[in-house]
Amino acid sequence: xxxxxxxxxxxxxxxxxxxxxxxxxxxxxxxxxxxxxxxxxxxxxxxxxxxxxxxxxxxxxxxxxxxxxxxxxxxxxxxxxxxxxxxxxxxxxxxxxxxxxxxxxxxxxxxxxxxxxxxxxxxxxxxxxxxxxxxxxxxxxxxxxxxxxxxxxxxxxxxxxxxxxxxxxxxxxxxxxxxxxxxxxxxxxxxxxxxxxxxxxxxxxxxxxxxxxxxxxxxxxxxxxxxxxxxxxxxxxxxxxxxxxxxxxxxxxxxxxxxxxxxxxxxxxxxxxxxxxxxxxxxxxxxxxxxxxxxxxxxxxxxxxxxxxxxxxxxxxxxxxxxxxxxxxxxxxxxxxxxxxxxxxxxxxxxxxxxxxxxxxxxxxxxxxxxxxxxxxxxxxxxxxxxxxxxxxxxxxxxxxxxxxxxxxxxxxxxxxxxxxxxxxxxxxxxxxxxxxxxxxxxxxxxxxxxxxxxxxxxxxxxxxxxxxxxxxxxxxxxxxxxxxxxxxxxxxxxxxxxxxxxxxxxxxxxxxxxxxxxxxxxxxxxxxxxxxxxxxxxxxxxxxx
Numbered sequence: 001x002x003x004x005x006x007x008x009x010x011x012x013x014x015x016x017x018x019x020x021x022x023x024x025x026x027x028x029x030x031x032x033x034x035x036x037x038x039x040x041x042x043x044x045x046x047x048x049x050x051x052x053x054x055x056x057x058x059x060x061x062x063x064x065x066x067x068x069x070x071x072x073x074x075x076x077x078x079x080x081x082x083x084x085x086x087x088x089x090x091x092x093x094x095x096x097x098x099x100x101x102x103x104x105x106x107x108x109x110x111x112x113x114x115x116x117x118x119x120x121x122x123x124x125x126x127x128x129x130x131x132x133x134x135x136x137x138x139x140x141x142x143x144x145x146x147x148x149x150x151x152x153x154x155x156x157x158x159x160x161x162x163x164x165x166x167x168x169x170x171x172x173x174x175x176x177x178x179x180x181x182x183x184x185x186x187x188x189x190x191x192x193x194x195x196x197x198x199x200x201x202x203x204x205x206x207x208x209x210x211x212x213x214x215x216x217x218x219x220x221x222x223x224x225x226x227x228x229x230x231x232x233x234x235x236x237x238x239x240x241x242x243x244x245x246x247x248x249x250x251x252x253x254x255x256x257x258x259x260x261x262x263x264x265x266x267x268x269x270x271x272x273x274x275x276x277x278x279x280x281x282x283x284x285x286x287x288x289x290x291x292x293x294x295x296x297x298x299x300x301x302x303x304x305x306x307x308x309x310x311x312x313x314x315x316x317x318x319x320x321x322x323x324x325x326x327x328x329x330x331x332x333x334x335x336x337x338x339x340x341x342x343x344x345x346x347x348x349x350x351x352x353x354x355x356x357x358x359x360x361x362x363x364x365x366x367x368x369x370x371x372x373x374x375x376x377x378x379x380x381x382x383x384x385x386x387x388x389x390x391x392x393x394x395x396x397x398x399x400x401x402x403x404x405x406x407x408x409x410x411x412x413x414x415x416x417x418x419x420x421x422x423x424x425x426x427x428x429x430x431x432x433x434x435x436x437x438x439x440x441x442x443x444x445x446x447x448x449x450x451x452x453x454x455x456x457x458x459x460x461x462x463x464x465x466x467x468x469x470x471x472x473x474x475x476x477x478x479x480x481x482x483x484x485x486x487x488x489x490x491x492x493x494x495x496x497x498x499x500x501x502x503x504x505x506x507x508x509x510x511x512x513x514x515x516x517x518x519x520x521x522x523x524x525x526x527x528x529x530x531x532x533x534x535x536x537x538x539x540x541x542x543x544x545x546x
Contacts, residue, residue: 026101027073084109102218175502195529267417320433323405494543
């Protein structure tokens with residue numbers, strides 16, 4: 001049969017070789033980050049390859065290192081699609097993550113991959129591989145893509161090697177999830193009634209989450225579909241960061257400078273220099289103050305109950321970072337901003353929940369936490385943290401929780417007087433901007449994470465403790481990670497390192513302080529009751545009894 005039509009020819013996949021594992025990775029959109037992180041990635045890929053070789057398996061890297069770029073990361077979604085064309089669909093596949101990665105770079109290939117998938121990260125502080133892997137795992141969970149996961153400091157521990165051996169033999173690794181249990185039937189209490197009443201109010205009156213350029217940093221898991229949000233009474237106002245920039249241009253220098261003076265009057269210190277390319281400057285700060293004012297006015301324009309600023313791939317080449325802004329918005333005590341007509345103080349006496357990197361799981365959680373804690377007369381200031389790394393200290397595992405700057409001042413021992421502004425790393429933030437840096441004060445925290453699994457919303461929650469470590473240990477941990485970022489020494493009650501890593505469905509964890517043990521149980525009860533009444537599947541994790 002002849003035809004004049006141009007029928008497509010499908011590119012052939014390579015044949016599946018016996019006892020061969022394919023290896024790939026994700027990558028950053030920011031080339032300076034890829035170049036800087038490549039030595040760490042390359043070294044750990046060799047560790048994984050050696051472990052597989054010792055088990056009698058050959059390793060084929062799915063694509064070659066690009067000598068022109070100087071690294072072997074997948075740098076775009078299109079690149080990822082091309083890489084997967086050279087992987088047999090039935091092949092065992094290891095995805096090695098040692099830096100931050102954009103999950104959407106590899107998700108198209110993973111969606112229809114038919115062989116067993118193993119995500120692997122190095123449990124190390126210097127590059128955020130754990131953070132990247134946690135995001136990829138959460139994204140795979142949301143997409144209902146089967147996978148196994150494992151991690152190691154250096155690939156020598158028996159637990160890691162036995163896990164890899166099991167995966168090669170069975171295609172699966174099962175982890176201990178005995179710390180997780182579904183929310184039981186809550187007994188009647190004032191806290192249960194409060195949570196249910198707040199849920200009813202939310203569904204009846206509705207709330208609006210301002211989403212400025214959805215899908216930041218490849219976090220597929222951080223996009224919550226309207227069909228899941230709307231039944232809870234939550235709706236998105238989809239906005240563009242170009243409008244935020246346009247609003248920033250309308251803020252007078254004098255008004256912006258007043259924000260900086262307010263911070264200095266309360267004791268905040270600024271680590272300033274004169275080299276705009278590598279140091280924090282007054283000009284960078286001025287633009288951040290303008291962003292703070294513009295964000296509040298934009299929120300007022302659209303009646304927002306919470307706001308998420310994408311920043312990274314939207315404004316990074318145009319404006320200093322949004323992180324200091326987010327820390328201010330999440331705090332009840334913050335510089336006043338007047339409406340455009342001069343008639344009102346915007347969100348007077350309130351925190352405006354701001355979800356860093358437009359992580360909508362945090363947005364939902366932050367809004368719920370704000371409602372519960374405000375109703376209980378507690379400080380509603382909450383923040384997300386990266387689950388960055390951790391080590392044993394004095395007989396217990398202490399996590400390093402860090403985020404690039406969106407910590408509210410009330411989480412520090414003396415508020416703004418404990419806060420320092422450091423310049424963001426030029427590798428990730430070419431236009432600079434300050435963090436709201438400091439060491440989190442000791443105290444009891446409620447932690448939680450909203451995520452999507454099997455097409456439904458879930459939330460894990462538990463109780464943790466921020467502890468004080470000696471100054472030299474704090475400095476060591478900070479210098480091993482990002483010293484310009486605020487740090488929290490976090491202990492999860494009744495949850496081991498590996499239990500948490502295996503279960504947690506996000507690179508982020510939301511935390512909020514409570515004053516004592518009794519209040520922790522009451523606040524957690526009210527929050528669980530609210531989520532339960534909204535139809536979210538609630539799971540209690542670790543040592544917590546309601």
